[in-house]
Amino acid sequence: MTINEIQEQIIEEFAGFEDWMDKYAYLIELGTDLTGMDTKYHTDSNLIKGCQSKVWFNASLEDGIVKLEADSDAIIVKGIAALLLRVFNNQTPEDIMNSNLKFIDEIGLKQHLSPTRSNGLVAMVKQIKMYGLAYHHVSKQ
Amino acid sequence: MTLDINKIRKDFPILEEQVHGKPLVYFDNAATTQKPRQVIDEMVKYYYKYNSNIHRGVHYLSNKSTDGNENARKIVQEFINAKHLHEVIFTRGTTEAVNLVANSFAERFIQEGDEVIVSEMEHHSNIVPWQMVCDRKKAILKVLPFDDNGELMLEKLEGLITAKTKILAVNHISNSLGTINPIREIIKIAHAKNVRVLIDAAQSVQHKKIDVQDLDPDFLVFSGHKIYGPTGIGVLYGKEDLLNEMPPWQGGGEMIKEVHFEGTTFNELPFKFEAGTPNYIAAIGLGEAIKYVEALGLENINAYEQELLAYATEKLSSIEGLRIFGTAKQKTSVISFLVEGIHFYDMGMLLDQMGIAVRTGTHCTETVMQHFNIDGTVRASFAFYNTKEEIDALYKGILKVCKMFVH
Numbered sequence: 001m002t003i004n005e006i007q008e009q010i011i012e013e014f015a016g017f018e019d020w021m022d023k024y025a026y027l028i029e030l031g032t033d034l035t036g037m038d039t040k041y042h043t044d045s046n047l048i049k050g051c052q053s054k055v056w057f058n059a060s061l062e063d064g065i066v067k068l069e070a071d072s073d074a075i076i077v078k079g080i081a082a083l084l085l086r087v088f089n090n091q092t093p094e095d096i097m098n099s100n101l102k103f104i105d106e107i108g109l110k111q112h113l114s115p116t117r118s119n120g121l122v123a124m125v126k127q128i129k130m131y132g133l134a135y136h137h138v139s140k141q
Numbered sequence: 142m143t144l145d146i147n148k149i150r151k152d153f154p155i156l157e158e159q160v161h162g163k164p165l166v167y168f169d170n171a172a173t174t175q176k177p178r179q180v181i182d183e184m185v186k187y188y189y190k191y192n193s194n195i196h197r198g199v200h201y202l203s204n205k206s207t208d209g210n211e212n213a214r215k216i217v218q219e220f221i222n223a224k225h226l227h228e229v230i231f232t233r234g235t236t237e238a239v240n241l242v243a244n245s246f247a248e249r250f251i252q253e254g255d256e257v258i259v260s261e262m263e264h265h266s267n268i269v270p271w272q273m274v275c276d277r278k279k280a281i282l283k284v285l286p287f288d289d290n291g292e293l294m295l296e297k298l299e300g301l302i303t304a305k306t307k308i309l310a311v312n313h314i315s316n317s318l319g320t321i322n323p324i325r326e327i328i329k330i331a332h333a334k335n336v337r338v339l340i341d342a343a344q345s346v347q348h349k350k351i352d353v354q355d356l357d358p359d360f361l362v363f364s365g366h367k368i369y370g371p372t373g374i375g376v377l378y379g380k381e382d383l384l385n386e387m388p389p390w391q392g393g394g395e396m397i398k399e400v401h402f403e404g405t406t407f408n409e410l411p412f413k414f415e416a417g418t419p420n421y422i423a424a425i426g427l428g429e430a431i432k433y434v435e436a437l438g439l440e441n442i443n444a445y446e447q448e449l450l451a452y453a454t455e456k457l458s459s460i461e462g463l464r465i466f467g468t469a470k471q472k473t474s475v476i477s478f479l480v481e482g483i484h485f486y487d488m489g490m491l492l493d494q495m496g497i498a499v500r501t502g503t504h505c506t507e508t509v510m511q512h513f514n515i516d517g518t519v520r521a522s523f524a525f526y527n528t529k530e531e532i533d534a535l536y537k538g539i540l541k542v543c544k545m546f547v548h
Contacts, residue, residue, distance in 0.1 A: 020161065020494045025545055028487075052502050052517070053486040073516070074484035075546070076491075112490075119486060 003095055006087045007103040014107035023108070027079030034082040036071035048120040048127070053077050055120030059131040064139055065090055066131060070124065077119050080104075080112055084121075088128050093139060096132030101125060142441050149437070150526050152177040163496030166531045171316050171344060171475050171522035172500050173366045176430070180370060183429040187422050195421045196395060196412075210421040213428030214411070217376055220431045221361065222352040225381050227410035231424050234375035235343040236266040238362035239310070241377055241414060242339055243270035245387040246360075250337075251307050253279040258301055258309040258336075260285040260293055261512060262318060265505045267310050267341045285311070287512065291318035291467040298330050308337040308359075313345035317504040317520065318467030319450075319475030321345070328357055337383070343367055347524075348446060348473050350439045353378055365423060370430030374423035377414070384410050391416040442525045446474040449523045449532065456536045463539070466509075466518055474523040477504070480539065483546055485519045491542045492519075497535055 001009070017023045037046070037056055048055040053074035060067045068089045072078040087103065088096055104113050113121050150156050153175045158165045167175060187209060193202035195210050210231075217229045232238040251257070257271050261284050275282045283301050287293050293311075302309075309331045313324050324340055331338045339360040342351060347368040353361055360383075365374035379387075389396055389407050393416035398406040407413050434442065453476055457463055462481035479485060489501035502517040503510045510517060521535060 021545070024491060024494065028545060053484060054516075074486040076484075076487045 031075035031079030093135035168521040170524040216428040238377035312341040320469040321471040365427035370427035477518040
């Protein structure tokens with residue numbers, strides 16, 4: 001599925017929730033289910049340290065496809081990271097580069113990605129885009 | 142006198158607001174307090190009718206604003222019982238006041254190899270300015286530790302002080318633990334060894350009566366916005382002789398006597414330390430806030446807040462897996478806690494969905510978090526406009542969050 005198709009799918013899923021409790025219960029479920037990263041990858045170089053919560057993030061390029069991993073110490077943040085992975089993992093660098101992240105706003109989680117939130121998610125989104133750009137140049141060479 | 146809380150709540154317009162469709166429960170008072178109508182109205186009145194840059198103006202408006210600013214200084218002086226009006230310096234807040242002292246005091250009194258003592262439970266604002274000055278002066282920063290209840294280990298203080306120790310900077314009340322520190326004793330111990338003392342009263346002036354002549358600190362600092370006044374205004378109290386000896390910190394208008402390219406002479410206290418156009422409207426707001434608090438009576442405020450603290454401590458302690466950080470015998474109305482297995486960010490986010498405002502994270506006291514080997518806490522802090530019903534809402538809210546995490 002394309003990045004946009006996945007985003008539409010998530011927006012549709014969230015439209016089904018009647019109140020905030022259902023929505024957050026789902027995020028907690030996503031966060032709990034995300035395998036995350038082996039703690040040996042919880043290294044300083046993978047750490048995006050916010051003053052509220054930590055996000056660990058790693059990217060690699062395999063056969064022209066971007067592979068992403070993420071983890072967090074806060075479950076809600078991890079749940080949102082799981083959604084971001086669902087959208088961006090296994091996509092090509094070009095598709096990531098040209099993508100427009102819109103689902104977060106539309107499912108009412110914008111507050112988690114405001115620059116002042118310092119939970120590491122904003123930096124994670126930025127890094128995903130940066131990796132898209134960097135791998136695009138790598139695969140061109 | 143018991144406070145009429147329902148009547149008091151009507152003075153605070155924001156308390157009628159809804160958050161996420163639920164009535165606001167505001168438990169973030171240690172970060173900033175809400176403002177009563179009286180403060181807001183007075184500031185609006187000045188902007189509508191009297192606004193003009195203060196001091197050295199010859200016209201009517203300038204005189205009105207100047208009077209407002211200087212009247213506010215008088216209110217602060219009486220509030221903390223300073224001996225002289227010019228011992229009250231207006232700053233942007235507690236942080237700027239500490240920076241002013243750290244820089245100006247160090248310039249005059251701190252040499253290479255000298256020592257500064259802070260406590261382990263200071264807000265970053267009372268650590269970092271001293272660290273920066275110590276780096277610059279090649280002085281040494283020493284730390285007075287606290288125990289696992291969050292009480293300062295006073296028995297270690299005398300041993301820390303040497304002939305090289307110049308100043309001790311400590312908070313009256315910890316913003317993250319709620320501990321009320323025995324500052325009278327601390328000041329006595331320090332003064333017996335000729336060490337100057339700065340008291341960070343940012344978390345205490347809104348709860349307890351402070352008399353600087355009786356307590357005898359050399360400096361005492363606090364912020365307007367934590368005592369129901371506006372942001373952008375704070376107070377540095379300093380003893381006259383010390384302030385006179387200390388050089389100006391910032392240069393600019395207002396703080397000068399005469400300016401020539403060959404050299405400048407400086408104005409007298411308090412203006413020597415008030416460079417640039419001061420935030421006089423905020424000073425006027427602070428004056429109103431102090432009048433408001435004094436009309437309620439700090440003793441009444443403290444008695445009621447202690448009641449809220451006891452009630453909340455009992456309720457929250459009954460929740461399985463909930464641990465309170467800061468269990469000192471003498472505490473103010475602050476409860477820092479964690480529930481086992483639930484990150485503070487998750488707890489704070491979910492409580493917010495229920496309209497309950499708490500603060501999460503390190504509360505600008507990373508050294509306190511390091512002491513307990515944690516990354517942060519959830520902090521609920523109560524003011525006199527809060528109620529037991531609101532504490533019940535917090536209690537139920539935490540239980541609800543716990544339930545969401547069970548599945």
